[in-house]
Amino acid sequence: MDQNREKIMELATRLYDLDAEVYRCLGSSLGRVYTGRRDDCIESLAALMSGGRQTYMLRSELALVGNMARTIPDKASYVRVMAQYDQILKEIQALPDTFGKVDIVDKDRVQLNWIDLKNRFSENDHLIICIGRTQGCAGTDIGFALADALKINFYDTEIFSSVRKRLESEQDNAPDSIGSDVYPFLNPNPPQGHPTLPQLMANFNRYHGLLREDAVFFNESDLICNMAKKEDFVVMGRCADVVLANNRIPHISVFITAPFELRVQRIMETHGLDRKRASRLLRQLDRRRSSYYHFYTGRKWGDPVNYDLCLNSACYGIEKSVELIARMINQQIDPPAQA
Amino acid sequence: MDQNREKIMELATRLYDLDAEVYRCLGSSLGRVYTGRRDDCIESLAALMSGGRQTYMLRSELALVGNMARTIPDKASYVRVMAQYDQILKEIQALPDTFGKVDIVDKDRVQLNWIDLKNRFSENDHLIICIGRTQGCAGTDIGFALADALKINFYDTEIFSSVRKRLESEQDNAPDSIGSDVYPFLNPNPPQGHPTLPQLMANFNRYHGLLREDAVFFNESDLICNMAKKEDFVVMGRCADVVLANNRIPHISVFITAPFELRVQRIMETHGLDRKRASRLLRQLDRRRSSYYHFYTGRKWGDPVNYDLCLNSACYGIEKSVELIARMINQQIDPPAQA
Numbered sequence: 001m002d003q004n005r006e007k008i009m010e011l012a013t014r015l016y017d018l019d020a021e022v023y024r025c026l027g028s029s030l031g032r033v034y035t036g037r038r039d040d041c042i043e044s045l046a047a048l049m050s051g052g053r054q055t056y057m058l059r060s061e062l063a064l065v066g067n068m069a070r071t072i073p074d075k076a077s078y079v080r081v082m083a084q085y086d087q088i089l090k091e092i093q094a095l096p097d098t099f100g101k102v103d104i105v106d107k108d109r110v111q112l113n114w115i116d117l118k119n120r121f122s123e124n125d126h127l128i129i130c131i132g133r134t135q136g137c138a139g140t141d142i143g144f145a146l147a148d149a150l151k152i153n154f155y156d157t158e159i160f161s162s163v164r165k166r167l168e169s170e171q172d173n174a175p176d177s178i179g180s181d182v183y184p185f186l187n188p189n190p191p192q193g194h195p196t197l198p199q200l201m202a203n204f205n206r207y208h209g210l211l212r213e214d215a216v217f218f219n220e221s222d223l224i225c226n227m228a229k230k231e232d233f234v235v236m237g238r239c240a241d242v243v244l245a246n247n248r249i250p251h252i253s254v255f256i257t258a259p260f261e262l263r264v265q266r267i268m269e270t271h272g273l274d275r276k277r278a279s280r281l282l283r284q285l286d287r288r289r290s291s292y293y294h295f296y297t298g299r300k301w302g303d304p305v306n307y308d309l310c311l312n313s314a315c316y317g318i319e320k321s322v323e324l325i326a327r328m329i330n331q332q333i334d335p336p337a338q339a
Numbered sequence: 340m341d342q343n344r345e346k347i348m349e350l351a352t353r354l355y356d357l358d359a360e361v362y363r364c365l366g367s368s369l370g371r372v373y374t375g376r377r378d379d380c381i382e383s384l385a386a387l388m389s390g391g392r393q394t395y396m397l398r399s400e401l402a403l404v405g406n407m408a409r410t411i412p413d414k415a416s417y418v419r420v421m422a423q424y425d426q427i428l429k430e431i432q433a434l435p436d437t438f439g440k441v442d443i444v445d446k447d448r449v450q451l452n453w454i455d456l457k458n459r460f461s462e463n464d465h466l467i468i469c470i471g472r473t474q475g476c477a478g479t480d481i482g483f484a485l486a487d488a489l490k491i492n493f494y495d496t497e498i499f500s501s502v503r504k505r506l507e508s509e510q511d512n513a514p515d516s517i518g519s520d521v522y523p524f525l526n527p528n529p530p531q532g533h534p535t536l537p538q539l540m541a542n543f544n545r546y547h548g549l550l551r552e553d554a555v556f557f558n559e560s561d562l563i564c565n566m567a568k569k570e571d572f573v574v575m576g577r578c579a580d581v582v583l584a585n586n587r588i589p590h591i592s593v594f595i596t597a598p599f600e601l602r603v604q605r606i607m608e609t610h611g612l613d614r615k616r617a618s619r620l621l622r623q624l625d626r627r628r629s630s631y632y633h634f635y636t637g638r639k640w641g642d643p644v645n646y647d648l649c650l651n652s653a654c655y656g657i658e659k660s661v662e663l664i665a666r667m668i669n670q671q672i673d674p675p676a677q678a
Contacts, residue, residue, distance in 0.1 A: 056479065056497065063492075066493070100477075156402070159399045233406075255643065266441055271392050304594065304650075305653075309651070314644075327666055328663060330666065
């Protein structure tokens with residue numbers, strides 16, 4: 001403790017003197033953060049450095065000294081003072097009870113954070129990007145373009161449901177004994193590499209006791225987890241982020257949205273609707289997605305705390321949003337081809 | 340129109356044939372997207388390519404063909420098929436009425452988006468990062484660390500208010516005639532580079548007819564806009580994002596939050612409170628920020644549509660959040676020093 005107190009007094013003194021030095025370089029009393037009696041200032045600085053609720057004040061004062069120091073016009077003085085500032089900051093941050101010491105981390109989530117995993121394990125985990133989005137924000141366009149740019153698979157609602165429909169109709173028409181020539185996944189040693197989506201879907205068609213919607217949800221959830229062990233992909237909606245987290249499978253979750261008025265305008269254009277109908281459609285589809293998400297996850301759809309990141313696509317447009325997401329997850333993509 | 344129809348029929352035929360080719364390579368009927376009569380399939384594909392509300396189906400079908408193609412085990416076939424797929428996709432995207440043609444862009448906002456500006460004008464604009472945050476999510480720690488990593492100034496509430504308090508007390512004690520030796524900004528040719536925050540603040544101390552809180556808000560808003568023309572900085576709260584947008588000054592706006600329970604835990608630790616008091620404090624401070632933002636902007640605080648990006652700090656922790664934001668805005672930072 002005594003040793004710590006000594007260190008703190010030393011740091012407080014150095015910071016006080018640095019402030020005086022900045023003042024000297026700037027030649028204005030307004031450039032000075034600590035204007036009281038030297039001993040008093042050092043004592044209260046030391047108190048701030050000793051921890052407690054007020055350490056955020058220390059951070060602000062440090063920032064103020066640093067901000068002032070950055071305005072020093074003389075180059076040599078600037079470099080000297082900033083070096084001292086950086087050193088003092090570093091030593092203060094190394095104190096046991098200073099600001100920034102208590103991190104905010106959801107340990108479970110961080111363990112499943114693909115961006116971080118990549119640094120740790122390199123190629124061991126698959127890149128899975130879960131995208132939730134409001135209607136009309138071009139989220140699906142962004143997801144498709146992102147998958148294309150990253151050269152990975154893309155799954156949206158239509159893909160899941162069209163494959164499901166086909167499987168159901170094939171099963172209705174199929175003879176009782178289905179041979180492994182038609183459904184290769186029934187063959188214990190399939191000739192090819194990894195199975196395709198329809199093969200997997202046929203395999204995961206269970207949960208017969210449930211309501212159709214629930215059965216579909218649980219089938220798709222199983223499917224998403226299974227695919228996640230085998231390939232990289234972008235998946236739109238389906239609460240995939242929560243499903244993967246519950247199954248402890250690393251991924252990235254992104255929510256895309258845009259201001260309502262802009263989404264209405266876009267729906268008017270893509271669907272050829274007037275404003276009133278476009279607004280109604282938008283609200284209806286948003287409500288449907290919101291209750292789907294809430295029903296299966298118990299969480300609030302579109303609330304930033306439920307995703308790694310939220311993106312306002314109206315600030316970027318489709319192409320730049322793709323670039324931004326790729327940059328966030330540290331992936332190189334080719335510049336978009338000019339068709 | 341006829342020429343367009345011809346092109347569409349050609350593309351539809353090529354896509355149908357590519358699907359058949361993928362099927363041949365995979366040797367499974369499940370690998371096939373188009374299973375009906377050849378002419379019928381091509382006709383409905385052509386209809387999808389001609390535009391209208393259903394073009395999103397075309398995108399899903401393309402993705403399905405692409406996903407299937409990526410499972411082709413034979414390397415040479417894979418490369419050949421994927422090249423054809425990429426080419427067809429490119430040509431479909433060049434059609435006038437296909438999916439992804441209607442972008443989602445807030446033209447005003449995009450013009451003020453610093454990330455984009457940087458590509459256009461390089462060094463002409465200052466890097467201003469506005470950070471909103473809920474209480475306890477370590478947002479201020481992230482902002483401070485980000486400013487430090489980018490070597491730019493940092494402004495938070497405490498800095499603004501401590502400088503304001505000092506100015507007020509100095510003005511109370513000051514003689515009536517304030518000389519330019521004490522307040523150098525009164526000197527029309529100040530000797531130094533750009534003015535420091537207290538100099539600027541003294542300069543912007545107007546709006547005397549308003550309530551104190553409003554006067555403070557408008558003074559700070561003027562100040563932020565003025566600083567934004569002169570320097571790079573990180574600013575916490577103060578509705579700076581909206582203030583800058585209203586004044587057409589480029590910037591980046593980020594909102595940082597984390598799940599309530601994790602924020603409570605962190606506040607318990609940083610403030611030495613029990614759970615009940617920590618929760619109450621959190622709700623109180625969140626409510627205060629929320630009504631402040633709503634009062635001065637008319638917008639909903641923390642709603643992703645009001646920011647460029649939202650970040651869940653619990654998914655990353657302080658250090659990784661700083662890295663992530665720096666990466667998003669395409670800025671190099673030094674790896675954090677081990678103190």
